Amino acid sequence: MTLIHAIPARTGTVRRPINRPSPGPQWDRDRVAGSRRPVLSRPAGAPVLYRGGGVAMSTAPHRRRPVPLATTVGLALLAGIITLWLGMVAHFGQLANGVSAAAHVPDRLGVVRVETGESLQDVAARVAPEAPVSQVADRIRQLNGLNSPAVSAGQTLIAPVG
Numbered sequence: 001m002t003l004i005h006a007i008p009a010r011t012g013t014v015r016r017p018i019n020r021p022s023p024g025p026q027w028d029r030d031r032v033a034g035s036r037r038p039v040l041s042r043p044a045g046a047p048v049l050y051r052g053g054g055v056a057m058s059t060a061p062h063r064r065r066p067v068p069l070a071t072t073v074g075l076a077l078l079a080g081i082i083t084l085w086l087g088m089v090a091h092f093g094q095l096a097n098g099v100s101a102a103a104h105v106p107d108r109l110g111v112v113r114v115e116t117g118e119s120l121q122d123v124a125a126r127v128a129p130e131a132p133v134s135q136v137a138d139r140i141r142q143l144n145g146l147n148s149p150a151v152s153a154g155q156t157l158i159a160p161v162g
Contacts, residue, residue: 058108104131119149124136127161
């Protein structure tokens with residue numbers, strides 16, 4: 001069951017909008033008298049007259065100007081130079097931090113046995129700790145003809161060591 005309570009209208013202090021000038025004095029020099037609402041300066045239904053929005057607007061014709069080819073080429077060259085500079089900063093940052101940029105897979109091969117609980121990535125990290133693990137693991141898969149990275153404990157593999 002839903003109860004609906006009627007709330008009586010408050011008519012004593014309700015301000016209602018008026019569509020005519022308010023009677024009595026409007027704006028006094030020292031104090032505000034009567035209503036604080038501005039007086040309507042146009043009759044109801046008349047169009048609004050805009051006398052400016054306070055923003056300076058150019059009266060010159062605004063038309064699209066094509067971008068010159070020299071500007072396009074210049075911006076493309078600038079973007080290329082910035083890209084090369086960022087690449088050099090990253091490269092020299094790696095060298096400064098001791099990360100070898102010329103790390104490669106060792107050429108010397110050896111036979112290794114997979115230990116219990118090891119994956120192909122673990123074997124690659126163990127046999128060639130200085131080389132990138134993903135490249136060594138790919139080389140192990142290539143040398144042994146493996147189709148998947150799954151290896152079993154005790155399996156012997158030919159791997160680059162170094």
